Amino acid sequence: MKTLLIGLFATMTLAPPAPSITPAAIDTYMRGALEDTGLPGVSVVVTHGGKVVHAAGYGEDSEGRAVTENTPMRVASVSKSFTAMAIMTLVERGKIKLDEPVAAQLPEFRMADPRAARITVRQLLNQTSGLSDTTVDIGTLDSATSLADYTARLADSRLAADPGTRWAYCNVNYNLAARLVEVAGGRPFGDYLRDRVFGPLGMKSSAVSDQVVRPADGYNSIFGLWLPRPELPAFLDGSGSGGVITTAADMGKWLIAQTGDGAPLVKRRSLETMQAPTAIRDYGMGWSKDDETGQLAHSGNLFTYTAVEAISPKTGYGFAVMTNSAALHDDTYDIMLGLTALSEGRTPEEVGGGRQQFELVLALIAMAAAGMGILGVLRARRWATRRAGKPRWLIWLRLAPLLLPAAALAAYPDLLSFLMNGRTVTWAQLTYFPAPMSITLLVTALAGALAAVTRIRALSSARAPERARRRPAAGA
Known part of the structure; x- marks a missing residue:
C-alpha cells in the first residue's frame, strides 16, 4: 500500500504534460452543458500542474445576478475533505492523535453505548466508527445550535456496529471531528478553518457560516420549473459535515493543494493518509475512489445546492463543479466527467436530459x-x-x-x-x-x-x- 501511494503521488507531482484542455474548450463545453441540463447556474474550475487552467461561472443566481467564478456556493459534503484537512494540521502539530479514542481527546463526547469509547479519530474520518443514521436521532441533532450542543445530544444514542468493522456514511462523524478541531485548536471551527486552511491557501471568499459569506438562495426543480428556495434550517452553519461556502476561484486553490502542488498545508504523508482508501471501503478521509475513472472524488448534496470535487492521479488535473440548485437528477458529476474527458483529449459524452x-x-x-x-x-x-x-x-x-x-x-x-x-x-x-x-x-x-x-x-x-x-x- 505504501509503495502504491508513493507511486500515486509521484504521478501527481512529477512534471506533467502540458494541459490539452483550454479555457475556450471549457467555455464551449459548459455553455452547451448549461443549455442541455437547464441548470439555473453553475460554476467550475479546472487545475493542472499547480495552476488554474480556467475558473468561470455560467447562468444566474436567484437574485438575477450572473454566476461567476466568484459566486459563493454551498458545497455540502465536499466540506468533509476540509474538515479532514483541519484534523490533519492538528495531527501534525501533536494536538490530535489519529489512532487514539475520540473520547480521550474530547471528554464531552459520551454515548449510551460502551463501544463508543473505542472510536478513534481515524475511524471518524474514514466513516467506520459504527455511527449510523439508523441509531442516532438526526432530527434532534439537526436542531443543535453549536458543535458543542451537537456533541452533547449524542448522549442517548447508540452505535450500529463495532468501531472499525463496517462503513456507513454518516454526517455525525464529521461534525464530531469538527468539534474536536474546536477543542484541540482552541477556537471555533470556522475560525480555525479561516486561520489554518482557507487563509494559508488564499481562499478569501470561503467560510462555514452564511453570516461571513452569504450565498444566494438555491433552486429546486418542480416538473421542469426552477423555484428559488432557502436552504433547510437544519444544523448547517459551522458544521464539519456540510457547512463550507466557497467559490470556484477558491476551489482552484484547494484542488492545487490536494494534488500536492503549490504551498502545502500538511506534509505529503498526511495527504496520502487522507486520500488512501480503507480495507473496508474505497473511502479515505473526505475522498472516495471512483473505480471506473481512477479519480479521487467527493460529491456534495444539500437541498438547494450540489457540488463535486475530483483529482486525477493519472493526469494531475483537478476539477470542481458547483450548482445553485438541487433536483432528483444530479448533473454535477456528469459535467465533471465531461471535463475529465476534455482534459484527456476525449470527446465528452452528452450531459443533460x-x-x-x-x-x-x-x-x-x-x-x-x-x-x-x-x-x-x-x-x-x-x-x-x-x-x-x-x-x-x-x-x-x-x-x-x-x-x-x-x-x-x-x-x-x-x-x-x-x-x-x-x-x-x-x-x-x-x-x-x-x-x-x-x-x-x-x-x-x-x-x-x-x-x-x-x-x-x-x-x-x-x-x-x-x-x-x-x-x-x-x-x-
Missing part, C-alpha cells in the same frame, strides 16, 4: 393517476351495482390496489431511508428536491383513496334495499 425525462415521466404518472381517480369516482355506482352480491373479501381484494399508494405515502420517509442505506429522511426534506416524486405519490394516493371511498359508499347504497328486505318486519 436526465432530470427533464425523469420529471416528465413523473408528471405523466401524476396526470394519469388523477384521470383514473376521477374516472373511478364517476363509475363508482356502476362498479358497486355489479358487485353488490359479491363476498366482502373479494370486494376488498379489488379495492386494495387503489389503497396501495396511500400506504406507500404513509411509509414514504421510511421507504426512502431504507433505499438510502439507513440515511434519515424527513417529511420537510421530501418537499425539496424530491418534490416531483412526492407530488406524484401524493396525487396517486389521493386519487386512489378517493376512488376507493366513493366505491365503498356506492356499494353501501347498492346493498341498502337488500338489507331492508332481510330486516324482520315490525312485530314479527
